Amino acid sequence: MNPNLIPAVDPAGLPGPLWLFHVLLVFTFFLHLVFMNLTLGGTLLAVFAHLKSGGRRDDFRGVLAGRLMAINNYGISLTITTGVAPLLFIQLIYQQYFYTATILLAPVWLAMLVLLTAGYYAAYLYKFRGAPARGSGGGLWLSVSAVMFLLIAMIHVAVNLVHAQPEIWGSLADGNWSVFSDPTYWPRLLHFVFAGLGFAALVTAWWAVRRVLEGVDTEVNTAIAGWVWRWALWTTVLQVADGFLLLMLLPRPVLRGIMSGGVATLGPLTLAILVGIGLLMMLARVSSPVEKPGLVTGTLGAMTLTIAVMSITRHQVRALYLEPSAAQFNFQVVPQWGNFVLFALLLVAGLATVGFMVWRVLTSPASGTDAA
């Protein structure tokens, strides 16, 4: 009888060194987070804006809701697209934990597909049939979309917690443990929600300030920039508080691991905290963002940097959670360097092509019979 519930690693071996896949997992997850923040935070923010506007498009918050969801028609697609790569790499290096967690939570993990489809099509329905040009209303599809994305976030946090704690698998399978009983569940979820709201708010602030500088709809864009700036400020305040709470609620061995990990763990964490506090100061210094466009751009850059650094810390926290069980596994490596180089070259070429395409589109405006 085998008492060990952690499955063996795949005997085929890894097609590259372990560190390479860790790097790729963190990097692609960061890309995913950027768009995920826009999707989750942007949709939630759009709901608040829509409600505040009373569902009227002649209110600047109604305009904001429409703008956020217009961004999200791209953002949701890119969230899914960029999510494919980390899903691939996590199956490679954390297969024994990840698959087990998803099977133990199978109904909700599968439900994610339904929720995602419903959330995405609801976002399109809001776009096509949303708030009327005159009068009010149209928030139903927007709310549906936001609820779906929030539920998806809850599922991801649950899977993350379960896959990182093999010691609770037996109890979970027997129905004696629930993810909601994990003290870090809600702070983790809120950490994503606040980050999403703050990032989406900053992106729209940056966009609105640009439009003001271009002289487009100055009044509306000034109002939007001011309104979302306050959202960015207050969600960041809450985010910092929640971050410290989450840190304190981590299991003692994990917290000790972070504190005793030297530069490798304390470096990214300290940097994230410092940038987070810096972000707070930058947000608090500005009362009218349209007057300080440089600072707005800098704040957005700092927020993106914080997300990047926190991606590293999150990955390290997972490794510390899994440290007691990971020692039993020895990955065999059968490198396919040629294929990696091909992937890297194609990735650079692919991103360059996307960049060229976007540049060509932005520099080729046309109208009337000249337009496509």
Place this chain on the structure above:
Amino acid sequence: MDYPIWELAMGGGMLMAIVAIPHVIVSHFAIGGGLLIVVTETLAVKRDDPELRELARRSSLVLILVSTVFGAISGVGIWVVAGLISPAAISALIHTYVWGWAIEWVFFILEIVAALVYYTTWDKISKGAHLLVGWLYFIGAYFSLVVINGIITFMLTPGRWLETNAFWDGFFNPTYWPSLLLRTGIVILMATAFMVFPALRTGAERKAAVLRYLGWWFVGGALLSYAGYRWWEATLPSTVRNLFSGADPALATLASTRSLTLWSLTAALVLGVVILIVAPRLARSTTAVVMAIAAFAFFGGYERLREGARKPFLVHSHIFSNGLLVNDIGAINEEGVLVRSGWAAKGANDSLSVGRNIFRTQCSSCHTLDGYQSIRRALPTYSDVLDVAGGEGVGVFEAECGACHSDVSETEMREMLPTPAEIVEDPGMIHDLNRGMIYMAVSQLYEMGEAYGATPSGEMINTAELYSSYMPPFVGTDEELEALVEYLAFVARGDAVELAANGGGR
């Protein structure tokens, strides 16, 4: 085999079909649609043809809503479902082809961004820039097929990979190029079948011309598909091809699927020629639907054939669909499943619960208790035995016993069985009889494992010669085999629900 098992009433295979079939249709449409739409727009610009332009424009909205939303989500869905029902199998595939998928992801990014930009920039950017975006979309979409085709065909015909384990040996396997040609035809066929619907809304003056234009695409797609199919069939190893073709195919159901596939293509081609080229006035929603169904039936038939011919493997001659590696058969027979897997051992306190866990570990990737591919329905029932023993129930013997007892007649079987009177005296006799029959079947599945293990490494295994071509072998110790038999006999008796309800204990 060492993962927990998710018990799903409908069965994992059915769930995968629900997610994968729409994805496959949509993804092929997304590729072919990209080609047709951008070529149509290119022609519209060159000829200054507003009707063609409108056709491209109308079609592009559906392309976005269907391919970037549903196609992307269902594509992720295939991984999600595979991870739930066959984690070890999908893990093995990912370990071999992670760089292939990573490369496909790059093309996927290009495809998705280009699709979104293409749709949202109608009337907003220059014609040249818009065409560039359209062509980039098609390049991204088609190259994602070029990559994924290598992985899909590898699963059926791994070729030299079985010997070398080299990435490119598996990727450019024997059916890679025929399959690429076939799928190129299919993407055109799928896209044209769809684009006929927006084309029906073309103004009366140009409608016939637009439909004829699509008709030539449809014919081209059908002919490419046919050539690709024939080439694909010809390059299959004879052991696989003989399962469904030739004078005496080993699997009659697959042979029927092959006939359906080819007749559907013929029907689609004839319909396409008639309603699109010869007499476009006959093109209506109803006839277009019939033509689309014929095209889908061809595509579905081919996919069914490919999947069916691969059974019971995920990667032919390497790993079974339940995650068992061919190379592990000997070791597991020696050590036992419960020693290898903590999840199989969990809660296995007595023979019945051991048997239940063995069933879940080895059989539940295909069989449910009472749902899809129900094991209870596959087992000999008490009433079947009573019917045969008592000479009642016309056709019961042929239907229920013929597969295993083709060498005896119904009369001979009745003579071997106890009489109904004897059964009434000792009702437990039927349980023993059933248990004996189940034991024989599982023992043959066990022996099948030894035959798999005896095949020289690196060779394609001829499943047609085995006891059951569709099934993975049973692996485990003698005690585990006995436990599985006891559990299945228990299931046949109809108490499995109670057993499941009290966690495997009596």
